[in-house]
C-alpha cells in the first residue's frame with residue numbers, strides 16, 4: 244500500500260489548508276481506481292488572502308537588486324535539485340499522478356532548476372539602462388516590474404512550464420500567485436512549496452483547486468497586474484476576456500499543430516528516426532510543441548514510414564514507473580477521447596492507420612487511459628488529426644512534391660507555435676524555416692529535448708500572444724519607464 248499524498252495551499256509564507264478544509268482527489272491515469280493523493284481545494288477567500296499577501300510583499304521584493312534576487316534564485320535551484328532522495332520520491336509521485344514515464348519526470352524537475360539559474364544569469368544585462376542623449380532631452384529608458392503576476396500552468400508539463408515563467412517573473416521583481424492544474428497538482432505543488440519556503444513571505448503563493456471556482460477570481464483580481472497563462476485556446480480566450488476588465492496585460496501560450504518538413508535531401512541515418520519519434524511522441528504526445536503533422540518529400544515517403552513504423556513498434560506502453568516502459572498512459576480520459584475520436588475518424592474514412600508498440604500488460608492497458616503510438620499514413624489533409632491539435636500519440640504523415648507546396652501546407656493552419664525542417668543542407672533548411680509561420684523552428688530536431696530556453700518561445704496566430712523564456716521572457720514581466728531631463732541634467 245502506497246501512502247496517499249496530501250498537498251496544501253501556500254499563502255504569505257505559510258502552508259495551509261483551504262479556508263473551508265476542502266480537498267479533491269487525484270487518481271493514477273494508469274489505473275484510475277488508485278487514489279494517489281488529495282490537494283487543497285482553494286476558495287475565494289483563499290484567493291483574496293493570496294492576492295493581498297503578494298501585493299504586500301511586492302515593494303520589498305521589487306526593491307532588491309537583480310544580483311540579490313539572482314542569488315536567491317540560484318539557491319532555490321540548488322534546493323530543488325540537490326536532494327536526490329527527495330527528487331526521486333517526488334518524481335515517482337509525479338509519474339503516478341500524471342502518467343508520464345520516470346525519465347521524463349526527472350527531465351522536468353531538472354529543467355525547472357536550470358531555468359532558475361538561467362534567469363539569474365540575465366542579472367547584469369537586466370540592470371543596464373539605456374540612455375539616449377539627443378536634444379531637446381536626454382532620456383533614461385528603464386523598466387519596472389509590474390506587480391502581482393498570476394501564473395497559470397496546464398497539466399502536461401507543469402514543472403517545465405513553470406520554468407518558462409516563474410523564475411522570470413521573480414527575477415523581473417514581481418511577486419506571484421501560481422495556479423497549477425487540477426490534473427497534476429501534487430508533486431508540482433510540493434516542489435512549489437519548497438521554492439516558496441525559501442523566499443520572503445508573500446513572494447510566491449500557491450492556489451490549487453477547481454478552476455471553475457477560483458479561476459476567474461485569480462485572473463480578474465484587481466491587484467493582478469499581469470497574467471501569464473499556458474493552456475488551451477478556449478480557456479485562453481476566456482482568460483483574455485476576464486483580464487480585459489481591468490486592462491490587465493496577458494501572455495497566452497496556447498496550443499500548437501506543429502508541422503515538420505522532411506526534405507528530399509534529409510539525412511535519416513544514425514538516430515534520426517529516434518529524434519523524429521521523440522519529436523512527436525515524447526510525453527505520450529501531450530506537448531504543445533510536439534511534432535503534430537509530418538510532411539515528407541515523396542521520394543523519401545516510404546523510407547520515413549518504414550523508419551517510424553520500426554521505431555514506434557519498439558516502444559513499450561505501460562505503467563510509467565516500470566523501467567521497461569517507454570510510453571505511459573495519457574493523463575486523462577477527456578484528452579484520450581479527443582485522440583481516439585481522431586483515430587476513429589481516420590479509420591472511418593478508409594485511411595491507413597497503424598497502431599503500434601508493445602503492450603506487455605493488456606489488463607492494465609484496458610483499465611488505464613492508454614493509447615498505443617499510432618501513424619496515419621498518407622493522411623487526407625481534411626482529417627481532424629491534420630487540422631486540429633491532437634495532443635496525444637498519433638501522427639499523420641503526408642507527402643509533398645515541391646518545397647513551395649510543403650510550405651503552403653505547413654502555413655495553412657490556425658496555429659503557429661513551432662515547426663521543424665529536416666535537411667542535410669542547413670542553409671536551405673534555415674531559409675525555409677524563416678518562411679514558416681511559427682514562433683520557434685528547429686533544424687533536424689523538434690520538441691523539448693532540443694530546446695534550451697535561451698530563445699524567446701511562443702506562437703503566432705491562435706498559438707498565442709507574447710513570449711516566455713530567455714531574456715525577453717524576463718522583460719515581459721516589466722514595463723518600460725522613460726525618465727527625461729534637459730541635455731546633461733541626468734549625468
Ligand code: NAP
Nearest residue numbers: 396397398423424425454458459474475478496497498531
Ligand atoms: P486548459 O484546460 O486550458 O487549462 C490550462 C490551465 O488553466 C489549467 O491550470 C486550468 O485549471 C486553468 N484554467 C481553466 N479555466 C480557468 C479560468 N477560468 N481561469 C484561470 N485558469 C483556468 O488546458 P489543459 O488541458 O490543461 O492543457 C492542454 C492545452 O494546453 C493544449 O491545448 C496545449 O497545447 C496547451 N499547452 C500549451 C503550451 C504552450 O506553451 N503553448 C504548453 C503546454 C500546453 P484546471 O486544470 O484546474 O481546470
Ligand code: MG
Nearest residue numbers: 628629631633
Ligand atoms: Mg494535428
